[in-house]
Amino acid sequence: MTTPSxxxxxxxxxxxxxxxxxxxxxxxxxxxxxGVSEVIIAGMGGSSFGARVVTSAFIDEIVLPVxxxxxxxxxxxxxxxxxxxITSYSGNTEEAISILEKARVKGCKxxxxxxxxxxxxxxxxxxIPGYIFDTNYNPSGSPRTGIGYIxxxxxxxxxxxxxxxxxxQKAVKTASFIKSFSELLAKSNDMIxxxxxKIDGFTPVFIASEHLISASYIIRNFMxxxxxxxxxxxxxxxxxxxxxxxxxxxxxANKQFIYIYLMSSLYNDRNKKRFxxxxxxxxxxxxxxxxxxxxxxxxxxxxxxxxxxxSLVSYNLAISHKVDPRTNEMVDLLKKELG
Numbered sequence: 001m002t003t004p005s006x007x008x009x010x011x012x013x014x015x016x017x018x019x020x021x022x023x024x025x026x027x028x029x030x031x032x033x034x035g036v037s038e039v040i041i042a043g044m045g046g047s048s049f050g051a052r053v054v055t056s057a058f059i060d061e062i063v064l065p066v067x068x069x070x071x072x073x074x075x076x077x078x079x080x081x082x083x084x085x086i087t088s089y090s091g092n093t094e095e096a097i098s099i100l101e102k103a104r105v106k107g108c109k110x111x112x113x114x115x116x117x118x119x120x121x122x123x124x125x126x127x128i129p130g131y132i133f134d135t136n137y138n139p140s141g142s143p144r145t146g147i148g149y150i151x152x153x154x155x156x157x158x159x160x161x162x163x164x165x166x167x168x169q170k171a172v173k174t175a176s177f178i179k180s181f182s183e184l185l186a187k188s189n190d191m192i193x194x195x196x197x198k199i200d201g202f203t204p205v206f207i208a209s210e211h212l213i214s215a216s217y218i219i220r221n222f223m224x225x226x227x228x229x230x231x232x233x234x235x236x237x238x239x240x241x242x243x244x245x246x247x248x249x250x251x252x253a254n255k256q257f258i259y260i261y262l263m264s265s266l267y268n269d270r271n272k273k274r275f276x277x278x279x280x281x282x283x284x285x286x287x288x289x290x291x292x293x294x295x296x297x298x299x300x301x302x303x304x305x306x307x308x309x310x311s312l313v314s315y316n317l318a319i320s321h322k323v324d325p326r327t328n329e330m331v332d333l334l335k336k337e338l339g
Contacts, residue, residue, distance in 0.1 A: 006226075006325045009145035010311045011186065012137040013304070014179035016148025021171040024113070024131040024156030033109055033161055036083040038065040040074065040108075041154065042099040043087035045221065046144040050087060050113075050154025052214035057300040058164045059211070066158070072098040080107040085157065086130075087150065089143035091117020113153045115146070131157065142326045144225060147218070147307065148178070177301050182308055192309070196316035198290060202258040204229070207278070209236040209271045211299040212262045212306055219260075219310030226325040227317035236274050244278065247285045259289040264302055 041051035051068040069075070072095050078084065084103040088096040091114035100122070103110055112119045112130035123130035131153050138146040152171075159166040185192060204223060208216035216233045223231035234243055247254060259282055261275060282289060292309065296302040318325035 002319060003140065003325055005139040006142070006145060006315060009138045009140040009142070010308065010315070011182055012139075013148040013182060013308065013311075014175045015137045016146060017152035017178060018148075018171060018175035019137065020131075020133050020149045020152030021156040021159075021175075022168070023133060024153040025160045025168070025171075027129060027131050027157070027160065029111075029161055030109070030129060033083055033111075035081070036064070036109055037081040038067065039083045039085060039158070039163065040067050040069050040078060040103075041085045041087060042069045042096050043150075044070055044093050044095050046147060047087045047089050047093060047096070047150060049144075049147050049214075049218055050150040050152075052217055053151045053300070053303055054155050054158060054164070056211040056214040057298075057303055058166075062158070062164045064163055066163070069099060071095055072102075074099060074102050074106060074108075078103065078106050078108055080109070082106075083109040083111065083161075085154070086110065086112045086114075086119060087154065088112075088114050088117065088119055089146055089150065091115060091119035091121075111157060113150070113157070115149070140326050142225075142328075144222060145311070174300060174304070177296070178304050178308070181301075181305055185308060185312060189312075192312045192316060195290060195292075195309075196313050196320065198288070199229075199258055199260075199313065200317060200320050202288065203256050204231045204258050204260050206231065206233045206260045206262065207236060207239070207275075208233070208262040208306075209267055209275070210264070211266070211303060212264055212294070215303045215306035215310070216262055218307055219314070222310050222314040223317070225328055225331070226311075226314040228321060228323045229314070229317055236271055236278060240274055240278060244281055247282065247287075254285050254287050257287055259287055261289060261291045262306055263291055263293040265293075265295075266299060266302060 055066050086096050086100050110128040114120055115133050115135050120132050133149045158164045206216040206220050213235050220231045220233050223229050294302040294305045315325050
């Protein structure tokens with residue numbers, strides 16, 4: 001089932017990012033935001049992508065703790081010195097709304113990022129500051145293909161508050177990189193097609209380290225939602241302390257998996273060696289694999305490389321599976337059952 005609007009959304013990642021960074025960076029921030037001791041970003045699914053990407057790309061540059069919360073509750077330490085950023089693409093995510101109410105009770109500073117729903121109403125009423133993005137560059141309508149809005153606005157807010165240094169010049173360069181890499185893959189789809197064909201029929205396990213762990217999470221989500229394909233993630237070096245011993249049994253299970261190694265020249269040298277050894281061990285257990293070597297010069301651009309590749313591969317698999325890449329039938333069923 002081909003859906004041109006879905007591919008258009010992927011091709012618009014650069015425009016989403018640029019527009020969201022510019023818009024969120026210009027929002028007038030309350031002066032008392034400068035006195036916060038930590039930031040909590042509340043977001044579920046695709047709305048968590050901004051926190052994941054920014055904290056991993058700028059891990060050695062963010063000047064105060066930034067934590068992601070996925071769920072209904074805030075940690076006990078959250079108080080009036082905590083800035084809570086509520087992120088929900090739809091503006092109606094029930095976990096995000098729960099965090100909003102609990103942050104108010106605790107006296108936390110509040111900011112919201114959304115395209116509509118209840119959060120938009122709260123922002124429009126003047127109750128809390130926030131950024132409302134337009135979704136024109138996401139014709140598919142799927143929140144996950146609005147990833148540029150979520151990442152761009154999260155980075156725009158944190159850079160506006162001087163919690164991370166990321167200038168407009170850098171934002172323009174990043175948007176340009178996303179655009180050029182997307183266009184490169186659009187011109188030559190051979191790599192994406194081969195990768196999709198090799199994964200088809202298997203359960204992929206995305207193995208990454210350091211900054212690319214965020215990308216592996218995002219690609220796994222696309223694999224689940226877009227391709228309707230089971231997928232998992234594993235992290236180096238953490239998996240080296242337990243995972244490999246589990247390859248022994250059940251022996252037949254290894255034939256069902258394909259390991260996707262996200263490789264980077266930016267990794268710590270010891271992690272590079274761990275990838276090499278881990279791949280050798282998995283091959284000895286008869287596990288098929290693919291190694292994707294990213295080539296950008298900085299962590300943020302490498303993350304975007306991986307996201308774009310994962311977006312296109314999962315779309316190709318959706319076409320192969322004859323499913324609609326835009327929909328979330330099982331997630332919608334669960335929400336309906338929850339009531």
